[in-house]
Amino acid sequence: MKPLGLLYIGAVLEENGFDVDFIDCLDRYHPEILKRKGKHRGKKRYGCGNFYKEKIEKPDILKDVKRRYSRYGLPPDIFINEIKNIQKPDVILITSLMTYWYPAYVDLIEIIRNIYNDTPVIVGGIYTTLADEHAGKFLKVDRIITGEGENQVLSVISEILPGAENNYKNYNSINDYPFPAFHLLKNVNYIPVLTTRGCPFNCTFCASEFISGKFRRRDPESVIEEIKLHRKKFNVKDFAFYDDALLINREKHIIPILEGLLKDKINIRFHTPNGLFPAMIDDELAKLMYKSAFKTIRLSLETTNIDRLKDISSKVTIDDFENCISSLVKAGYKRKELESYIIYGLPGQSIKEVIETIVFTAKNGIKVRPAAFSPIPGTVDWERAVDSGEISPDANIILTNNTLLPLRSENFTWDIVNEIKKFARLTNYASDLEINIFNGSSISKVLKDILSKPILEYI
Numbered sequence: 001m002k003p004l005g006l007l008y009i010g011a012v013l014e015e016n017g018f019d020v021d022f023i024d025c026l027d028r029y030h031p032e033i034l035k036r037k038g039k040h041r042g043k044k045r046y047g048c049g050n051f052y053k054e055k056i057e058k059p060d061i062l063k064d065v066k067r068r069y070s071r072y073g074l075p076p077d078i079f080i081n082e083i084k085n086i087q088k089p090d091v092i093l094i095t096s097l098m099t100y101w102y103p104a105y106v107d108l109i110e111i112i113r114n115i116y117n118d119t120p121v122i123v124g125g126i127y128t129t130l131a132d133e134h135a136g137k138f139l140k141v142d143r144i145i146t147g148e149g150e151n152q153v154l155s156v157i158s159e160i161l162p163g164a165e166n167n168y169k170n171y172n173s174i175n176d177y178p179f180p181a182f183h184l185l186k187n188v189n190y191i192p193v194l195t196t197r198g199c200p201f202n203c204t205f206c207a208s209e210f211i212s213g214k215f216r217r218r219d220p221e222s223v224i225e226e227i228k229l230h231r232k233k234f235n236v237k238d239f240a241f242y243d244d245a246l247l248i249n250r251e252k253h254i255i256p257i258l259e260g261l262l263k264d265k266i267n268i269r270f271h272t273p274n275g276l277f278p279a280m281i282d283d284e285l286a287k288l289m290y291k292s293a294f295k296t297i298r299l300s301l302e303t304t305n306i307d308r309l310k311d312i313s314s315k316v317t318i319d320d321f322e323n324c325i326s327s328l329v330k331a332g333y334k335r336k337e338l339e340s341y342i343i344y345g346l347p348g349q350s351i352k353e354v355i356e357t358i359v360f361t362a363k364n365g366i367k368v369r370p371a372a373f374s375p376i377p378g379t380v381d382w383e384r385a386v387d388s389g390e391i392s393p394d395a396n397i398i399l400t401n402n403t404l405l406p407l408r409s410e411n412f413t414w415d416i417v418n419e420i421k422k423f424a425r426l427t428n429y430a431s432d433l434e435i436n437i438f439n440g441s442s443i444s445k446v447l448k449d450i451l452s453k454p455i456l457e458y459i
């Protein structure tokens with residue numbers, strides 16, 4: 001989870017003559033963090049790993065929830081040292097990610113205000129874009145920016161900074177943006193890449209449309225140049241695509257990008273933590289992905305309920321999904337190397353549907369990653385959640401956290417969510433061992449001892 005948006009903003013500022021200092025609050029390798037890490041588990045494959053966290057007091061609204069509440073990333077004392085160690089800035093820029101992390105932005109701004117009371121502070125990002133009114137109320141800052149920031153940051157600085165120029169560069173297209181300023185990070189162990197902005201689909205639960213606007217693709221040549229440059233500059237092998245719709249217009253986009261990179265034999269690996277559209281993957285693309293060393297492949301399935309698939313956006317059918325798996329297997333992937341995202345907790349969704357979807361992925365021999373629904377204001381599923389009484393239109397944004405689904409849903413209680421996760425772990429384990437646990441074998445009987453009644457009823 002790299003702050004890619006802020007690194008784009010950093011690059012724009014540097015390109016326009018600013019000196020930039022950068023504090024990464026999610027730096028897992030900060031020397032002070034490493035000293036304190038305690039139970040903090042170490043590195044995982046491909047540059048992944050756990051964030052440092054500290055248990056903190058729960059906000060009142062969560063007092064009765066029997067779960068720990070933690071702050072992830074740099075604790076305040078380390079952050080304060082960091083900010084005191086840099087030269088007094090003329091302007092402070094902050095990014096925001098998930099909306100329901102807003103208490104962290106509030107705390108951070110309070111700390112900054114205690115140190116630099118008269119320095120202008122500008123905040124942008126996903127939270128300010130999706131919840132601008134809320135941000136305006138809760139964040140004590142000079143400016144709140146919504147949407148893409150590359151041009152806006154320069155015009156806002158021109159307005160609010162005494163002595164700033166007003167003839168900064170104007171970026172006419174995403175191809176004009178400089179490459180993100182990864183050199184500002186202390187440890188670059190993998191690199192995120194964004195080859196497009198936005199998404200042409202309009203899934204009922206997704207907010208991409210409000211964040212990124214119209215779908216746009218970068219020129220393949222520029223993406224190739226960026227990846228080659230960063231491979232060399234930071235000596236990293238792992239590249240993670242952050243695109244919403246990486247495979248759209250594949251003939252003109254991902255295919256030339258991958259073919260261009262293969263020519264140079266630069267020894268890199270790709271990861272797709274944000275799901276791929278299965279309908280776009282046929283034998284040809286699967287072969288190219290295998291050759292290009294795609295190592296983490298996550299496919300957006302969402303559900304096997306045909307009506308819901310159509311309702312969500314019609315971007316995938318069960319046939320598309322099965323054809324995609326068979327193309328990937330033909331290309332050389334083992335089934336256990338493939339993962340599918342499924343969603344649970346959508347308004348009106350039954351537990352049965354979710355369990356059936358997990359069973360479907362397990363029968364296909366692939367892994368499943370269940371993702372809890374997080375209602376986002378403005379989306380179709382937000383309206384549905386409001387209409388069904390699951391969430392009040394003026395609910396505290398904290399309650400939209402995906403982890404808090406059981407607080408909103410009558411069906412998806414804490415026990416059921418735990419059972420779903422346990423069931424998914426079990427089928428994933430079976431996928432690792434390459435065994436089918438649904439064929440009436442003695443193993444399938446053991447399931448009865450492990451799983452609770454409500455889940456077994458659906459198998």
Ligand code: B12
Pocket residue numbers: 001002003004005006008009093094095096097098099100122123124125126127129130145147148149150152153194198205206207208211212242243244273274371372373374375376400402
């Ligand atoms: C890549 C991605 C991920 C990655 C990592 C994200 C990251 N960077 O940390 C992964 C796959 C890990 C991920 C996971 C999840 N994600 Co996600 N993800 C995205 C995605 C597709 C792109 C985010 C991104 O990096 N964009 C690229 C950068 C360049 O854009 P940006 O950050 O918006 O920055 C621009 C502007 O905002 C602005 N800007 C930003 N900062 C600043 C600062 C200043 C000062 C200024 C002026 C401007 C500015 O300028 C930037 C450049 O143009 C978005 C959807 C989207 N299209 O935005 C969802 C999204 C953010 N994810 C979402 C969700 C729900 C999740 C999950 C909860 C899914 C799940 N159920 O498991 C998990 C949660 C992870 C967690 N730990 O909590 C939701 C957020 C919902 C919310 N309530 O906030 C989104 C919006 C998708 C959706 N469903 O609509 N995600």
